[in-house]
Amino acid sequence: MSRRVRVFHVITRMILGGAQENTLLTVEGMHRRGWDVWLVSGPAEGPEGELLTRARKGGFPVVDVPTMRRAVRPAADLRAFHQLAGLFRRERPDIVHTHSSKAGVLGRFAAAAAGVPRVIHTIHGLPFHPYAPKAANLAFVWSERAAASVTEKIVVVADAMRVKALAEGVGVENQYVRVWSGMEVAPFLAPKRPRTAVRAALGVPQDALLAVKVARLFELKGHDFVLEAAAKADRRLHYLFVGDGAWRERLAKKAADLGLGGRVHFAGLVPPQDVPDYLHASDLLVHASLREGLARVLPQALLAGLPAISFDIDGAAEVIEDEATGLLVRPEDVSGLAAALDRIASDLPAARAWGRRGRDLCRTRFSAEAMVESLERLYGAQTA
Secondary structure: OOOEOEEEEEEEEOEOOHHHHHHHHHHHHHHHOOOEEEEEEEOOOOOOOEOHHHHHOOOOOEEEOOOOOOOOOHHHHHHHHHHHHHHHHHHOOOEEEEEOHHHHHHHHHHHHHOOOOEEEEEEOOOOOOOOOOHHHHHHHHHHHHHHHOOOOEEEEOOHHHHHHHHHOOOOOHHHEEEOOOOEOOHHHHOOOOOHHHHHHHHOOOOOOEEEEEEOOOOOOOOHHHHHHHHOOOOOOEEEEEEEOOOOHHHHHHHHHHOOOOOOEEEEEOOOHHHHHHHHHOOOEEEEOOOOOOOOOHHHHHHHOOOOEEEEOOOOHHHOOOEOOOEEEEOOOOHHHHHHHHHHHHHOHHHHHHHHHHHHHHHHHHOEHHHHHHHHHHHHOOOEO
16 A cells, blocks of 8 residues: 655754755645655754744644754764664654754764665755864765765755865765755745835835845854945945844944944844845845855845845855846955945946846746755655
8 A cells, every 4th residue: 555755854953044944845845735744853042043833833743853953962963863763763754854964964874774765965055164174174074975875865955065065075976956945935026014114113214225134143144244345335325134143242343333333224033924024125135155055045135126246155156147136246355245235326227127137037946836846856756
């Protein structure tokens, strides 16, 4: 007698973040389409907010693994490995699909130890990168190579991830499949709150040119570069940081020290469903992160009709067509970032045309439905 294929999605923590939203939308979409899909996660620790509350209302099983944490803790990691392997032996999934580095390593080896027939991993962003200590990079590369040896397919959200992983000997070419990271498109096409109301609540002048950045206030997210560029760029521009984190107080002080008082606004941590309102209240997106897989805020901003400025890292060029949907800048180039801000501020009609072009490009490519359909094709039929 045939049965539905049982798929376990395993992720380190369900905080507010791109990999987590991608995973949740995948599980929700597959559940709606009739798959026997489970979500397995460690605790949602951190100041970023969490998605576990939404997941637990989704109608599919959510399994907590308390010992699976983001930080490397050998004793706890070993316990998490055994807990995952025990879960897989008991529930007998047909597919284990892992996300994020810690869950990706522990989950894949646990699935192999438990005899799971198919093991799949998604690279949302590589754990090794130029800004990490050399010893950490060596350890991450070794672990990713080892985990790839027990993986059937490696999904990447941008081709740049495949190129970088292969360059470090992680897997082989025919293991890789690109699946664009999907999102709920409709909310980004039409906001819930009027632009004027959002600006009034933030204290942003209604006639100001507003550049928005959506990211945790933390290292490698590039807020310092934005502030330094703002000090050089057109003084008509105001800046909105959407997100929270450990660096908020330091960034507020830096803005004041640079003479940007009154032009830098902090929205703080906002619910994911409110992010479209902040995008529509803005005139352009500025994204200066140094490490991303494919930053979801890039297609989100384009869906909202905003031209986008980004450092040319990882998958950014797979969303932003330079001088067609936005501008790409060399990483860490503050002067180049200021020039890009000035370019958009000086010709808003052209920039808005870029935003409209971006909306048309992203409407289908980055929909959650397209992502789930691609994964369904990868998984195959629903009977086993």
